[in-house]
Amino acid sequence: MSHLSAHQKATEYFKGLRPGPPEPSGATVAYRERDELAYALSRVPMLTPRPLRIIAAGAGFGGIALARAIHAGQVPGASLTVFEKDAGVGGTWWENRYPGCACDVPAHIYQFSWAPNPTWSAFFAPQSEIRDYFKNVVDQHNLGQYIKLSHKVVGAKWNEDRQVWQVEVVRTDGRDLVISSQGVTEGQVGESWVEECDIFVNAGGFFNNWKWPKIPGREGFQGRMLHTAYWPTDADKGIEGKVVSIIGNGSSGVQVLPAVLPHVKKIYYHIRNPTWVTPRMAEKFAGPKGTTLKYSEEQKRTWSENPEEYLAYRKAIEKNLTERFFMYMDNSTAQKQARQACLDNLREALAAKPELLELLTPDYAVGCRRPTPGIGFLEALMSDKVEIVFGSIAEFTQTGIRTDNGYHHDSETIICATGFELSIAPRFPIIGRDNVDLQAAWKNKPESYLSLAAADMPNYFTILGPASPLAHGSIPTSIEFVVRYICKFAKKMQTENISSFCPKSRAVRAYQNHALAFLSRTAWASSCSSTYKNGTKTGELRSLHPGSRHQLYHLLTNPRYEDFEWTNLCPDPDLMFAFMGNGFTVKEEEGTENDFWFIEMDEAGKQIVPCTNEFRANGNLENHSTVNGDGILESHLAVNGNRST
CATH class of the missing domain: 3.50.50.60 (FAD/NAD(P)-binding domain)
Known part of the structure; x- marks a missing residue:
């Protein structure tokens, strides 16, 4: 490891670019005794x-x-x-x-x-x-x-x-x-x-930076405890045909519930606070009711062979989602529309168990917590294999979970979808x-x-x-x-x-x-x-x-x-x-500064047309102006080189 300072490293580098004594006028002499780095820089072009x-x-x-x-x-x-x-x-x-x-x-x-x-x-x-x-x-x-x-x-x-x-x-x-x-x-x-x-x-x-939930008794639980952020390769052994509890109602909990449901005997799904599920907010480009759209091989091939068409599709999605920022403005029309869309979706999904509607409706604005499409989540809650447990958890026991109202249930496996620090x-x-x-x-x-x-x-x-x-x-x-x-x-x-x-x-x-x-x-x-x-x-x-x-x-x-x-x-x-170096730029010394970018016309530029008699005869210029000796703008026409007033 070098122990040179940034100043020393820079000095060594720039001196190495121009070793030996400088040519006449090849360095700023005034810097020689003043600062070794400044002197070295004076020998190289700016932007090196x-x-x-x-x-x-x-x-x-x-x-x-x-x-x-x-x-x-x-x-x-x-x-x-x-x-x-x-x-x-x-x-x-x-x-x-x-x-x-x-x-x-x-x-x-x-x-x-x-x-x-x-x-x-x-x-x-x-x-x-x-x-x-x-x-x-x-x-x-x-x-x-x-x-x-x-x-x-x-x-x-x-x-x-x-x-x-x-x-x-x-x-x-x-x-x-x-x-x-x-x-x-x-x-x-x-x-x-x-x-x-x-x-x-x-x-x-x-x-x-994942975390276990801060709930007493975790070490004493005698079943299998899993965390969504640290999922072991043999986790299926703790799920297949088991009675499972899921803690956490954020993005990971919403995703893991429908995924493990087909494999378990029963699920206790713990909800401390309900969350907004927003599948229809992506409905324009996703599948029906916001479900995830599966792309055909033909569609993938079309986009692969037509990059411009694919870019247009990406931009359309980006525009649709970016415009939703208005939804995050409190009490805005967009916020009210988003809330109504989520409520409509919730009411439709819970039609078989309408008593859950109020319990699963958040009392905060859509977007306060990260919105999630929740593909299959509400449908999973309707399953006969799922029991929703509302409220906070008081403790883990040796055999399961006890809630703060005293309710206890046994579980063979507990999945903590409790996120991160x-x-x-x-x-x-x-x-x-x-x-x-x-x-x-x-x-x-x-x-x-x-x-x-x-x-x-x-x-x-x-x-x-x-x-x-x-x-x-x-x-x-x-x-x-x-x-x-x-x-x-x-x-x-x-x-x-x-x-x-x-x-x-x-x-x-x-x-x-x-x-x-x-x-x-x-x-x-x-x-x-x-x-x-x-x-x-x-x-x-x-x-x-x-x-x-x-x-x-x-x-x-x-x-x-x-x-x-x-x-x-x-x-x-x-x-x-x-x-500023030796007064020149790197490209000048390399001979590549040849595009003369500084004389290019900008977007608002316009080429000037010569002022000829024919040009004026076509009605393109009625007169032009000069400034007289008194500084007054004076209109006149020039005919055959003579000024007429």
């Missing part, structure tokens, strides 16, 4: 990128998108290492394998824009297919060279003196799934070591400037800058941090915009002699204030216990972006560099423009 090293934690959508950006040359000269704790890529889609696991966003927009897949089998893709998609993307785009599997990041610390991140890494034993909970070392092997980088990206995601805090310590620990700072009241940066964390980005578009539609598209934003900052570092950047504390604070003010008028602020409020009913909405995806994308497309503090590699403030 210096090497940067980027480290990312996590090979889900974020880490893979970053790998592709580097591979595609978006940051020339940058190197990247993506450390992934698991034995495969895909993040949450590698880890979650429970029966019925599928994406609740249409598959054809739940993908990278640069790796479209026209052969999805269904409108809502199953987990196994999404997992295979990740593997195919990495293989076919040659991104595996950037990814180190079975390597877990366990800490990161900023070195202010040397302007680098020091990232602590440890190998894991190759098991499929490595737990990322704070303090858990299961699966780690050997001693950790430190790798250094200029930019550190936490792409570990949000839905990967909801804190947005990093899974490992991240120590920034002045020893600020981001893990501690974000534990209770996380504050980010545009979801991707944090105060006191130089050269640091997070993907899906606080104030992310978690509920705004397709996540992969948003991640691509975040990655482009990261690349813009990396290129600015490379070519403008910058050692570090960090969002100003007041910018972070102001953004958070705006976010909380806006989100208070949305459906997300309704009284429900949700992921977005850290599992509470009344908590602050610190995990969601305060606006539409379109709004976020505009913000990310044009970075507000003024919201950041910048540190120059040359400590002398009078040398802040040393990056």
Whole structure:
């Protein structure tokens, strides 16, 4: 590991580009004794990128998108290492394998824009297919060279003196799934070591830190206890022909119930709070009543052979779902229409047991909790094999579950569909400037800058941090915009002699204030216990972006560099423009600056037509004007070179 500072590494690099004494006028002599780096820069053209090293934690959508950006040359000269704790890529889609696991966003927009897949089998893709998609993307785009599997990041610390991140890494034993909970070392092997980088990206995601429910007696239960986020390969032994209890009424519980129903003897389905099931919200493109549409081989072939037709289909789905953001505005017409559609669907599905309608109707706005299509869920609740148990659970017993009203039932297997630890805090310590620990700072009241940066964390980005578009539609598209934003900052570092950047504390604070003010008028602020409020009913909405995806994308497309503090590699403030180099650009020296882009006509431009007698005779110009000696605009016609007035 090198112990050079960022300034020293840059100096060595630029000196190496122009070894030996300079030619006459080949360097800025005034810089020779003032700053070795500034002098070295004065010998090379502007926009010469210096090497940067980027480290990312996590090979889900974020880490893979970053790998592709580097591979595609978006940051020339940058190197990247993506450390992934698991034995495969895909993040949450590698880890979650429970029966019925599928994406609740249409598959054809739940993908990278640069790796479209026209052969999805269904409108809502199953987990196994999404997992295979990740593997195919990495293989076919040659991104595996950037990814180190079975390597877990366990800490990161900023070195202010040397302007680098020091990232602590440890190998894991190759098991499929490595737990990322704070303090858990299961699966780690050997001693950790430190790798250094200029930019550190936490792409570990949000839905990967699973938890057992905090219910007394779990260790004493004598049957089989399963968790949807840590599904064992032999789980079917605890399900087939068994009496099963399911705890959790969120996305995973809604999916697992209809999937295991055909295999069990009986199910006790526990509902503490009802949730909105929204199949008809996807009805325009999905199957009848929002069921998942299965695509024919002919349809897949058509899209494969006609990329433009496939793109038009994807855009139509995207438009339909993106426009639903109006639904999240509290008491809006769109919110009322969504509620009525959900009620109609609920009433129709529960026709055989109308007494359940009131019990299964939420008292909060549609969208307060993540809406789920719930394919087959309501129908499963109507099965004679399903007994719905309302209310909270008091304890696990040796043989089953006791609710808070004293009701007890025996179960051979308990499935906990209780989700994840909801804190947005990093899974490992991240120590920034002045020893600020981001893990501690974000534990209770996380504050980010545009979801991707944090105060006191130089050269640091997070993907899906606080104030992310978690509920705004397709996540992969948003991640691509975040990655482009990261690349813009990396290129600015490379070519403008910058050692570090960090969002100003007041910018972070102001953004958070705006976010909380806006989100208070949305459906997300309704009284429900949700992921977005850290599992509470009344908590602050610190995990969601305060606006539409379109709004976020505009913000990310044009970075507000003024919201950041910048540190120059040359400590002398009078040398802040040393990056201008030898007065020329890289392309000029390479001889490739030959397109003369600066004289191209813009979209509003118009070619001028010569002013001839024939032109005027056709009625195209009645007169033209000049300014006389008194500065007055004077109209006249020119005939045969003479001015007539």
